[in-house]
Amino acid sequence: MSEEFLSHCRHIVGEPFVLVAAADMAPFLDDWRGRYTGKALAVLRPADTEQVAQLVKACAHWRIPLVPQGGRTGLVLGSVPDESGTAVVLSLSRMNRVRSIDAVNRTMTVDAGCILQHVQDAAALHDCLYPLSLASEGSCTVGGNLSTNAGGTAVLRYGNARELCLGLEVVTPQGEVWNGLRGLRKDNTGYDLRDLFIGAEGTLGVITAAVLKLHPLPKASATALVALATPRDALDLLTLAQDRCGACLTAFELMSDVCLDLVATHFPDLPKPFSRPHGQYVLLELSSCESGEHASGMLEQAVAVALDRGVARDAVVAMSAAQSRGLWDLREHISMAQAKAGKNIKHDISLPISRIARFIAATDAKLRDAFPGVVLVTFGHLGDGNLHYNVAPPAGVAHDEFLRNQEAVNRIVHDQVDSFGGSISAEHGIGALKRDELNRYKSPVELGMMRAIKAALDPLGIMNPGKVL
Incomplete structure (x- = not known):
């Protein structure tokens, strides 16, 4: 059966784009973090939507599971197959055209x-901004961004991927093409099918194209790194910055002293803005459609007030684009510094912003009681309530040995998240990694509705099986 299926796939996309040799498939089977490798019957690489539709029809006919895949930068095993070897990977990497840009409607x-990154660059050529910005933007894809409802550093001002998408083209599990590529900001004509597929991680259909929302390209931006004592001070600074800067406040990133110590250790050539350590740091960025003077003036006034009120201990305001890039490098190298330091237990969580300081204090204490000497690496998008709350082993404890505690650590962290009214996944998704955790924290009513939607749209269960549900 599989040979007949594969022969049909070769007829659809051409023999070079049906990969079956182990060496050819290997790049498509590894988890981004290098901790898991799946198996596949084949890797299929269609060139356009029609080929995707034909391949999905073939999968439905032969009952072959399929795993849609973009840039393979996910962190929850959502875009790699399991170890059974029965599924095919459907890589959309060849489908990389910018179909059109409407600068007046501000859509792409x-x-x-x-x-x-190519989407960002194409928008900029038309004096527009596509504001989704992630550390992996040089390799992640729009389909993956939408399938996981990606967030990033500019959610505070512009929203996440869901809010930056006006329409979709989707191949259904039956191989039909739904053309919802409407660049409309208002369309109240029934159920919002677009939002069903955004964040569904490929379990309901294959996103093949999207209409993205563009924004005016800011004339200038201003950046500052502010040193503080506690996360509570960071929340006070956020309120102050929002009151004084309004919609110009684009990014508000929290980093603990542990984070910057890691960066300084593993990337010693990066800037060292302060002569002495502080408990917490916030990276603020303002963007203005007026002028650089407008952005820098607002930022300097906000920082001056924070220092005068004792909210902030110290601050560095970037005086050039190069200095701004240097401050952002500190934030963007945290994950890489963690990787160089060794393995850790990661959590991508969200909380009501007002409860973040109490959550950090309470959860830090519980983890330190349970695992004395544990190192807590806390950073994230404080402006939208998203923390990357990572737990590294105590000094002298082997990383692989500490990872055996992952279930116990997750239980403490996720129970705390639940008790504070938060979510166990803010921007990474559920995938296979958090599937069982979802069953623990979602209500039976929510899970029942999700399963009903899955059964209605994908009755054969071939779309990214084992992910989310």
Whole structure:
């Protein structure tokens, strides 16, 4: 049966784009973090939506599970197959066209395989901004961004991927094409099918194209790194910055002293803005459609007030684009510094912003009681309530040995998240990694509705099986 299926796939996309040799498939089977490798019957690489539709029809006919895949930068095993070897990987990497840009409507229509950075660059050529910004933007794709409802550093001002998408083109599990590529900001004509597929992680259909929302390209931005004592001070600074800067406040990133110590250790050439350590740091960025003077003036006034009120202990305001880039490098190298330091237990969580300081204090204490000497690496997008709350082993404890405690650590962290009214996944998704955790924290009513939607749209259960549900 599999040979007949594969022969049909070769007829659809051409023999070079049906990969079956182990060496050819290997790059498509590894988890981004290098901790898991799946198996596949084949890797299929369609060139356009029609080929995707034909391949999905073939999968439905032969009952072959399929795993949609973009840039493979996910962190929850959502875009890699399991170890059974029965599924095919459907890689959209060849579908990377910018189909059209409407600068007046401020929209861009792109293939799902477009790399995020290429989309940003194409928008900029038309004096527009596509504001989704992630550390992996040089390799992640629009389809993956939408399938996981990606967030990033500019959610505070512009929203996450869901809010930056006006329409979709989707191949259903039956191989039909739904063309919802409408660049409309208002369309109240029934159920919002678009939002069903955004964040569904490929379990309901294959996103093949999208209409993205563009914004005016800011004239200038201003950046500052502010040193504080506690997360509570960071919340006070956020309120102050929002009151004084309004919609110009684009990014508000929290980093603990542990984070910057890691960066300084593993990337010693990066800037060292302060002569002495502080408990917490916040990276603020303002963007203005007026002028650089407008942005820098607002930022300097806000920082001056924070220092005068004792909210902030010290601050560095970037005086050039190069200095701004240097401050952002500190934030963007945290994950890389963690990787160089060794393995850790990661959590991508969200909380009501007002409860974040209490959550950090209470959860830090519980973890330190349970695992004395544990190192807590806390950073994230404080402006939208998203923390990357990572737990590294105590000094002298082997990383692989500490990872055996992952279930116990997750239980403490996720129970705390639940008790504070938060979510166990803010921007990474559920995938296979958090599937069982979802069953623990979602109500039976929510899970029942999700399963009903899955059964209605994908009755054969071939779309990214084992993910989310």
